[in-house]
Amino acid sequence: MFTGIIEEKGEVVAVEAAGGGARMSVRGPVVTSDARHGDSIAVNGVCLTVVDVRGDVFTVDVMKESLDRSSLGALSEGGAVNLERAVRADQRLGGHIVQGHVDGTAALLSREPGDNWDDLRFGLPASLSRYVAEKGSIAVDGISLTVTTVDDGSFGVSLIPTTLKLTTLGERQVGDLVNLEVDVIAKYVERLVGAR
Template sequence: MFTGIIEEKGEVVAIVKTGGGAVLSVRGPVVTSDAKHGDSIAVNGVCLTVVEVEDDVFTVDVIRESLDRSSLGGLAEGSPVNLERAVRADQRLGGHIVQGHVDGTAVLLSRKPGESWDDVRFSLSKELGPYVAEKGSIAIDGISLTVTTVDDESFGVSLIPTTLKLTTMGDRQVGDVVNIEADVIAKYVERLVAGK
């Protein structure tokens, strides 16, 4: 489990394609400070399992399912990525409950810079629409954010200076594809109400 509070912006240092999947190596001095084989680290919101740590670089296996359902397949050497270690039981939950199980992707539709924050709008698929609510939580590339507006085809968030500076969201441009994870509580409520 994660909180959506990004610990650092890392960098992809190598990608090796394997039979349908990939081996990804990422530089992240903060997240590797105590990382070991088997630990979970979210890369752009996707929960991945560490297979090796060497100095400040960790390596993970990425299966075809993760490449297909997220934006990880579009990464290249040098790509910046958001990194967060799994939350410990004795930590504060600063964002919201983020599983690292990406539900799909969205496209950045518009960006309106402001004096103190940027207002950003993303596409919204019909499948994810029911789980996105104004003032609700959403994880975009692993970042815990609050939905400011929503309609049938898109939703908006506001990005504060800290988010713009310390995450990849500060560099995202119109047309970029991002990972989306809807609030898990909304998914469970829907299932309970449907009686499934």
């Protein structure tokens, strides 16, 4: 489990195709400081398992399913990614419950810079719109954000200077694809209510 509080921006140092999936190596001095084989690290919001650590670079295998459901397949050497280690049970949950199980992708539709923050609007796939609520939580490329506005086809968020500086959302341009993970609690409530 993750919190959506990004620990650092990492850099993709290698991507190799591997049997329909990929093997990816990422530089991240903070997340590799205590990383071991088998640990979970979220890369742009996708929970991946560490298979090797060498210095400040960790390597992960990315299944075809993850490539198909996320924007990871578009990453190449030199690309910036958001990184977060799995939360320990004795840590604060600073964002919201993030599983690292991406529900879909969406394009950045608009970006309005402000004096102290930027307002961003993203597309919202119809299959996910029922899980997104104004003032609710959503993970965008692994970042825990509060939804400011929502309609059937899009949602908005406001980014403070820290988020703009320390995550990849500060660099995203209109048309760029991002990973979305809706609030897991909303999905479970729907499932339980639907079963009645």
